[in-house]
Amino acid sequence: MESSSTTRRQATRQKLYEAAVTLIAEKGFSATTVDEIAERAGVAKGTVYYNFKSKSELFEELLRHGVGLLTASLRSAAEETAERGGTRVEALDAMIRAGLAFIDRYPAFTQLYVAELWRTNRAWQATLLVVRQEAVAVVEDVLRQGVGNGELSEEIDIPLTAAALVGMVLVAALDWQAFQPERSIDDVHSALSLLLHGRVSGH
């Protein structure tokens, strides 16, 4: 009796994630009502509470779900570069591209993530911390490898540089989406690549 429709619940949850992500990105967590989420997902309010303990729990699982996708995408970009025998700088470049592609595909999720990341005293603070660490660690790993094999300067501060690179991509991409949507992903990628390769100042 049990194994029959695990699929059905999964589908319902997916619909709820999709409904919640855009609403929360637009209006914020508190301003988004459970009734709205249910309505947009095309289910009854009770279904939300059948599938999730509370509004917060729905949000936390959404967070985990989304960052999981991002981390997987970054990691696979780095691995593919390595398999192809590329340099670590090429791997960073590939990760910038993967990051941009992710944000292009899930702009609402990115928006919501950025909006919540630095909030203190929130129920999901712990979840965010874990999930952030997973994503940043992927970038730090590649930086570390690059310093290790002499490709990158030993002067660099790995955690701070990783944060700066992630920030650069995040903000440039959100700005692109919000204020310069006519630009192509290649334009944005080139601009960021130039900064990474240090060809902004100097020669």
Next chain:
Amino acid sequence: MESSSTTRRQATRQKLYEAAVTLIAEKGFSATTVDEIAERAGVAKGTVYYNFKSKSELFEELLRHGVGLLTASLRSAAEETAERGGTRVEALDAMIRAGLAFIDRYPAFTQLYVAELWRTNRAWQATLLVVRQEAVAVVEDVLRQGVGNGELSEEIDIPLTAAALVGMVLVAALDWQAFQPERSIDDVHSALSLLLHGRVSGH
């Protein structure tokens, strides 16, 4: 309208800004109640409504007030460098430092600004657009001057590079505050300066 009474109102408004900024940074706009703001500011609820038309209007004016401070700080960093006869790259470096100092001083404001910047469909969307443009324009101006006098590569895309630089500073600084508060402002400045000067990958 008299300057005497303007002073008293001004002081009350200032107290309300300070109370609102931390509360909204911590919990978000919707989750912050007017009663809380009034209580933390040490004024009666009626005073909030005597001074501001609504909760949203208080928030919008807070936004204008804060970004005004930031823009002034960035602009004066750029001007001081120019007066000293510094290069445009030095001006950018000085602006990074000014940005970090601002975020160090007003972390709550920065948090709240980032959280709201890319939200769509909000009442204060128009205010944010204007206020963002003012700040980014300061960076774009310096980039333009740098390209003009040959200091910076002609390849660079000014709006995208400006957004990326602002993002780099914003995210690195917030991450510093939230996850690596033991680091000094000089550490953070060095890490970002290295990226700006292109000394991360090779040299």
Next chain:
DNA sequence: CTTTTTGTACTGACTGGTCAGTCTAAAAAG
């Protein structure tokens, strides 16, 4: 085969509490 039971997924009206904004009368400040 047919009937009955059981578990799962979902429904939507309802409730108890919360909060933006209003109002008042009176006091403090200038």
Next chain:
DNA sequence: CTTTTTAGACTGACCAGTCAGTACAAAAAG
């Protein structure tokens, strides 16, 4: 005297979470 602030009661809309009940399919019983 005018402007600003106070204290707090009040209202009406809104909303998270609950709960009794429906739908339906798989399994157990007859």
